[in-house]
Amino acid sequence: MTGTQPFAGSILCHVNSELGEGPSYDPATDTAWWFDIKGRKLHELHLGSSAKRVHELPVMGSVFAVIDPARQLIASDEGLFVRHVEGGRLERLGAIEDKPECRSNDGRVHQSGALWIGTMGRSAEKGAGSIYHVAGTSAGIRVTKLYSNVSIPNGICFSPDGAVAYFTDSAVNHFMRVTVDPATGLPVGAPEILSDESGSPGDIDGAVCDADGLIWNARWGAGTIDVYRPDGTKIRRHAVPVTQPSCPAFVGAKADRLLVTSAWQGMDQAGRASDIHAGRTLELGVTVRGRFEPAFRL
Template identity: 75%
Template sequence: MTDIVPFTGQTLCQVKSELGEGPSYDPATDTAWWFDIKGRKLHELHLSSSTKRVHDLPLMGSAIATIDPSRQLIASDDGLFVRDTNSGKLEHFAAIEDKPGNRSNDGRVHASGALWIGTMGYDAEKDAGAIYHVAGSTVTRLFSNITIPNSICFSPDGATAYFTDTTVNDLMRVAVDPATGLPTGAPEVLSEQKGYPGGIDGSVCDADGLIWNARWGTGTIDVYRPDGMMVQRYAVPATQASCPAFIGATADRLLVTSAWQGMGEKARAADPEAGRTFELGIAVKGRFEPAFRL
């Protein structure tokens, strides 16, 4: 583990999410989006004006992707939905799996326009989840027996996918077809993190191929090279950092969600920023998320 660079950023949202997750950014509208999964909320922040809205949801959303200027794809505990950005209306698009005790968790869109989405038990039951590939309405299971799927992201050339099961805490990589986002080989361990504090949570991959990971339990954003070497650690003012996303007109800023899930009264008092959403405060070489292709 490397030394931790002190936090020099800012708080983007004072609202404390029980489980802040799934951030994304739409450059066409200069808007950042993220969820409070447990609170059934969708947060919307227009960056240049600092205009903030919170949308109530009838489901537990966890990942969001742009389809076109008027539609978004939302992954949830009840499957995949298309959301109208003007009215907020949700239309069921596809089922992910037939497990009533499961919900969606981490996910991102590959350059091909296909979505990778992980599922897990509501109470993180052992091996209850999986990771799926969604191309249009075709859903394909990729990896089974996963407890907490996280860290899904892709290399800039679209030829490598990264993921983890946070309970195992190995950062994994697998070769994928750049044209489809489907695996072309078997997963292998990129960085073994067993025995180290905290857990590998959400990640995003920058234009240089660096993997920016939110490490749950340590209040850090950790940066890995494509060979698995950790090269930098940045402090986040909340212990349970959950997921990063590149934001801004040139994707040169990093948003980080966090959570107060599982904290008792004393723990929350000792971690007063828990659940807030931050900007890391450094310049990054980010990339915009691809649109999901119907």
């Protein structure tokens, strides 16, 4: 791996979210979306005009996806909701699991239109969470538990052909890969370790996989975005001006820009004073060969 590349980007949003997470981009409207999970807020940023809106939520949202031009999907601590674009009304779609002591965390829509969503204890209790597969059906949704005994699910993303899923438990810090059925997004093999990061600084957090199969991963606590080949080789590291980057997303009309959320969660007053951009949303400032997120198929 080459040395760490200095930050060459910019701050897209100067709001300091406690736990900025779950960024996504809708190319039809040129709009980036992300959450402050702890603040129960949904942020909306039109990239072309820089027009910004913040929507208060009655739930702790963590994952956002487009369903169609009129509807969006939100995964939260209270289950899955359809958000109606006109007016922002939330309509409960169903539960992820029957564990009120848990909340949703990292997730992403597979090319099949199914959602992978992770849950975790509200205070990151060891082994309290799981990773689920959620498929839309004519009757609503079908939820399948994939992996249990997960403390902090993260890193969920998929290869360009939809045949491989990546994920991690940040408390273990093993970046995992598993073969999946491209038609459904369901695993067809046993998970294997892609990269053992247990002895390295920082935690594997959110990730996206670009058009070339490279995995762009936010390294919580290390202040970097790390880039992996599909075989697990780490080839680049980009510095960011926040200690706790949380998740990247491809944005822009060509999906050639990388947005990164961050957090000030867990920092005391001195920590926040020394990390003034903590919780802000930034652009990495490098050209990428990204991909647009698929819609959730309901």
